[in-house]
Amino acid sequence: MRSNALIVVDVQYDFCEGGSLAVVGGLGMASRLAAALRDEAFVGRYDVLVTTQDWHIDPGAHFAAAGQVPDFQTSWPVHCVAGSDGARIIAELDDAVAGIETIPVIRVFKGHYSAAYSGFEGVTGDDERLLDRLRSDGVTDVDIAGIATDYCVKQTAIHAADAGFGTTVLQDFAVGIDDADVAALYASGFAAAGVSVRHR
Template sequence: MARRALILVDVQYDFCEGGALAVAGGLDVAHSLAAALRDEEFLSAYDVVVTTQDWHIDPGEHFAAPGEEPDFRVSWPVHCVAESDGARIVDELADAVRGIDTVPVIEVFKGHYAAAYSGFEGVTDDDEPLIDRLRAHGITDVDVAGIATDYCVKETALHAAQAGLRTTVLTDFAVGIRAPDVAELYADGFPAAGVLVR
């Protein structure tokens, strides 16, 4: 029997309007996801909900060196420093996740000492890799949402598919940085990798 997880990727203040690495539309995604999670019918499709957070302590070249301009592909402005306000999940969504009492919630943190775009590079607070925790829950399918479609959502979805999970990206609940890159992913990149787009 299929068992499905919803993975909410990096819906953190630093990736939303006003944040250190703002993605236009981030707050909209946070609010839409919060509303969806409060809808029993939406939530009933899932056996597990996962949140991932970029959680940097000293991620090396992921942060542009002081005095240097980030290239916004490999190097980025300082963002999502562990324990900082910018690393918090947007309150409304965090409240909605806390309100889930029908299925387990798995919190995953990534990027402590190096860049980590995929949630599958992250670990729970007791250091368990996400894939192990999903397997323990018998998960066969994952839906991926969050920020940003062309970076962490993409890498999380590709990684999930590579791990043998039936993977879908939820376009209504994801937002990207570069529109042409997102369009290319939806049209070609995801389907070629076996990732469904809905």
């Protein structure tokens, strides 16, 4: 029997317009995804909903040192500091998540003390690893949405496929940083990693 999870990656204020590491289109995508999560037919596809949040306490070199310019590949402006407003999930989306009563919602936090691009590097509030939780829930397939297509969505998808989940990225509900990198992922990169792509 198949069991499906939707994983919503890092749709946080710091990764959307107005945030410290803003990705263009983040707010619009959050709004579209919130609308989908208020649609019973969309939610009905899933047995579990997972949200991930970048949640930095002291992530070392993941944050560019004071006075240094981030390279936007491995070092970044300060973002998603644990407990800060920038680390919150976009309110419209978070309200839609909170309104879901038919399936369990698992909230996952990652990157406490080092860089963490994949949601599978995260843990629940009970310190349970996402992979262990999905396996204990009997999940076989995951759809992945969120920010950014070419970083945390990509790494979460690769991890999911490597762990044996049937894995699909939902293109309408993902936004990326580098247009060329995103185009390459959709053209061949995801397929090469065993990841399917669907619009929504």
